[in-house]
Amino acid sequence: MQKRTADYGITVGEMPKGAMNKISDVPGVRVGHCTVDTESHKTGVTVVLPGENFIFSHKLPAAVYVLNGYGKSLGLMQVEELGSLETPIFLTNTLNVGLVHDAAVGIMLAEGARRGIEIASINPLVFECNDAYLNDIGERAVTAAHVAQAMETAEVDFREGDVGAGKGMSCHQLKGGIGSASRVFTLDQNEYTLGVLVLSNHGALHDLTIGGKAIGKMIETQRQAELREDKGSIILVYATDAPLTSRQLRRVIKRGAVGLARLGSFIGESSGDVMFGFSTGYSVSGADDILQISMVNEKKLDTIFRAAAECAEEAVLNSMICAERVVGYRGRMRESLVKYLALLGDS
Amino acid sequence: MQKRTADYGITVGEMPKGAMNKISDVPGVRVGHCTVDTESHKTGVTVVLPGENFIFSHKLPAAVYVLNGYGKSLGLMQVEELGSLETPIFLTNTLNVGLVHDAAVGIMLAEGARRGIEIASINPLVFECNDAYLNDIGERAVTAAHVAQAMETAEVDFREGDVGAGKGMSCHQLKGGIGSASRVFTLDQNEYTLGVLVLSNHGALHDLTIGGKAIGKMIETQRQAELREDKGSIILVYATDAPLTSRQLRRVIKRGAVGLARLGSFIGESSGDVMFGFSTGYSVSGADDILQISMVNEKKLDTIFRAAAECAEEAVLNSMICAERVVGYRGRMRESLVKYLALLGDS
């Protein structure tokens, strides 16, 4: 079992957490990884499966929010128009998005065929960050076989850190990658969950702040300073079982930026920062002309907004704390945040 | 009774029309006018009442689509965020929007007080077109009393043409103003209505096309050509009793542009062209944390899109055909389209 943020005595926010404190606390959600780990390739693919049903026949309400659009994520346009999700969610490196998109099309067509559904149009969601520092990105090492393997190995209690799409990512110039967190809340006497999975690859070391302490500046004094750039990017994939409309989901996921800012980022220029969210609370597929659905009362969104901010902050920390030091392409290295956590006691 | 488009043998589209072929075919919707008609003032206010309930306590799903944002309509931001309507909809001239907004606040606060509801925040929707050609707009002739009168005289079978906010408007350099139309369609064996009210003030005479015939160019040969400018603007207010979400409403009202294009407009530059829509199919106000609502199956929107295009085209024609010739500020004149309709038989 991986040691996570709370295991180091770091508390993020005040809301109660889900059982695993992961996106998969939302019933039905699973996460799969396939890691490509050679001397020059540190990359991979991560997939979020939104539920047990065949998602193409059981579309879910969804939304996207582009915090900074300097990125190459694919499939957002249709989500913005229709407010729905019809495939799993794929994460990989910047130059592999086309290949992963094509692999996703293949997987969905094959699965459709197996179920007797002829699919002539499908909108895979493929998100990316740029792992070119640790990974020889130009060789586009992720293949369709890797995508299939990530799908097949999806599980509820998945790993975080330098795995899957996160293998080669950097966060605040330390090692980043995959992280997750969740929060629970009550609506009409029932408990609901909001969870997030992040692919972190943003931020300057100089700016890293944990619990209000400028740990990034402390680390800088311990080693030769690198160029201070808030480059890279971050993807946040939110899931909830609360019945939110696409419009409401967009309001919720927008609060992910709060978590990033609390860790010191100012949302740098050359960064593709994208939030995506879906709800398993109802499906928008159906045979009737008029569907009966639920929606959370707008007045009750405040708690879910708070949950979104807390989840983002803790998930990014988990992505760093669960990641081990990686040496990759051209001998470049990213150290694990864990090495420096003791500094938090020194301020 | 006013003679309308169909009374002149002009057919728009193919879908069945509502009983009155007006926005008020949507149950509960009423329209009120107050016209300011002096030698130099040709202006007024028109109000669309969305239903019998006190709208602030019974908010409705709503959406806005800005086709061309070169305008001064007020209150759109909150509709975009919350997807809901909490006041009647007001239409007036460009320089009176602030005063009408203030009057609307006063009316809503007073009505709230009468019902024991303390209102500390309210978002009136005030739309405008610029009637400066026929109206001495700088004097801002519309007052709070006019707004109150429009509210009080709202009725189901309202007048069109050069009334209310439409008194001084021009359309394709002829007389424009208020027009309306509606279409009906079936969902799960029940009949629903989509209706629209327009405030037309856009287009060059040169471009006016009716039923594919370039009547604008025919009229030009009959009189001294004016400057050919597609200036001015148009407001389209849609209502339906079909249960659409805010996102779906936005898709529907966007098709209003099709109606404008078919009449020859190319959506000129200096024009504030705004579509607004609301549904009476359900309310988003409620005491529970989770509301049970309906929504039209996305696959069934196609017919409603067609209805939106047809309604827009016919409503603009009604705004012109119901309008009489007006002579206003500085002796400027706008002729009625009716004078030239015979040309349609000559092509």
Place this chain on the structure above:
Amino acid sequence: MQKRTADYGITVGEMPKGAMNKISDVPGVRVGHCTVDTESHKTGVTVVLPGENFIFSHKLPAAVYVLNGYGKSLGLMQVEELGSLETPIFLTNTLNVGLVHDAAVGIMLAEGARRGIEIASINPLVFECNDAYLNDIGERAVTAAHVAQAMETAEVDFREGDVGAGKGMSCHQLKGGIGSASRVFTLDQNEYTLGVLVLSNHGALHDLTIGGKAIGKMIETQRQAELREDKGSIILVYATDAPLTSRQLRRVIKRGAVGLARLGSFIGESSGDVMFGFSTGYSVSGADDILQISMVNEKKLDTIFRAAAECAEEAVLNSMICAERVVGYRGRMRESLVKYLALLGDS
């Protein structure tokens, strides 16, 4: 030489046309096709090259407008954020977008390497329509070799109709595909051009209207009516040498919808209708911190708006008129519009 709209005596609009009446009237713009034409495959790829320079090092101002987002076009997010174009523009079928994206990445990386530029991040623009009626789309017949060939054969005086990405497309239930048109206008005594290339695949036969005449309904009476659906989609790629900012380009390309409406479309529901535009008037790449650029005075956009509407209408007509009858997948057939043009004389 192909016979085009004007060769059949059909006039669209009133503005003067460019020398070829194609997008390539904009200096530097070229278009390449690679057609895949087997018994069951009617598909391909078309590429628009924006200029003579290596576009990645010489980025151009650009904009996107999503009229209907029910589509899978890739790369729009970055254009919306940065307002710039850094690759050629690729068009293909819906299920091939991932593969073409990957091929485009490969081409750009190789070209970069040839020039000594290491590219670690690139945003190809890949647009699509769904040719599943005439093409066995599930087999994804377009390969990287086809993309390369389209690039290599790009020319100024390119073919229209059933070629390249247009091979399997349908428009108003007749044969559609690639079409183009251009208009010229004067700013400060200099002549500028706006051109468009369309990939047409939208509309119901029933609704087709040419020059105001309901030719679609006439054709219906001549043959067994099909299901009347305004499905499919359309892509419009605009180019101009007038120096427009990204915001201004977006205003211009939005007027493409006018051309579609005039031909009878009401912008149906299940359709991915996307406009894209770029200007060759200046580059946003440069070594200085502050760049000196030009921009068209906002007051002068009106004529360019009119040009955008006219170009769209004529380009769609060209896409139909230049296309021959195609029989494809499962023996399905799309007739050429040319067969029915004589009906226009009968009304």
Place this chain on the structure above:
Amino acid sequence: MQKRTADYGITVGEMPKGAMNKISDVPGVRVGHCTVDTESHKTGVTVVLPGENFIFSHKLPAAVYVLNGYGKSLGLMQVEELGSLETPIFLTNTLNVGLVHDAAVGIMLAEGARRGIEIASINPLVFECNDAYLNDIGERAVTAAHVAQAMETAEVDFREGDVGAGKGMSCHQLKGGIGSASRVFTLDQNEYTLGVLVLSNHGALHDLTIGGKAIGKMIETQRQAELREDKGSIILVYATDAPLTSRQLRRVIKRGAVGLARLGSFIGESSGDVMFGFSTGYSVSGADDILQISMVNEKKLDTIFRAAAECAEEAVLNSMICAERVVGYRGRMRESLVKYLALLGDS
């Protein structure tokens, strides 16, 4: 002279500040207040004058970013379409926006007349927060005379805290209001400034965090806890003399959210959080068809993004630290943050 954030030993960010550390460090920018201060009225109007020229004839590039649209600010639509500013910027309370809009129209028309310019259409920008806690907002106490007075008394070295529109505002359940800050940076060897003026009225006491210390929770232990709600809203008006396009300005002002998050806000639900920005670097008014302008190289925006985040954080702190305790409507009270600043030394 008012004591400000730095005077209490609190450091925000690391970039160099402008001479006054106010928005008016941008040459030409001035700020005027008119405060309404009676027993039950704690409100007013604040105006930002963008330069020495008559802004209607000398329009400036501008942008808006709506962080949370649950608000009533007026005039945003045209800014989004045209990317320009044509009036001063007005701030007031929620229910007075209509009246202030009307007053602004009057002032602009009169000023136009004085200069021989007939204005038939004008787009005032009126922003608001809700001061209903301390102010009897239903009486709409701000009049046209107050607006005129704010215009006339505009100055470079203006007051902050509980003045003008800020008189009745609350921030993190302490006293908020008007605050400002600025940062300087270098482009091509020349120094430029970014400044901001905020009207702060958001946040829960519980969440207030300064320099990473949870001062809000410390204050709570000292007094009876109130309901913890992140209600209210905030307006941020940015100015810069760096030549940014409208699109670039939007990217910059979006980073204001970072400053809010660092002070503990999670951007609560019922809040109208709006950023606005303009550049004095060039004008978009001109007689030529094609204007010659400058724009900052996109690669150089990173520093301006950092400046935007730092300015927002410090300006909100200034709005609280410069504000004195206010007792208002129905005897309600907001304490000054200054009373509690010593707690920052106790953690």
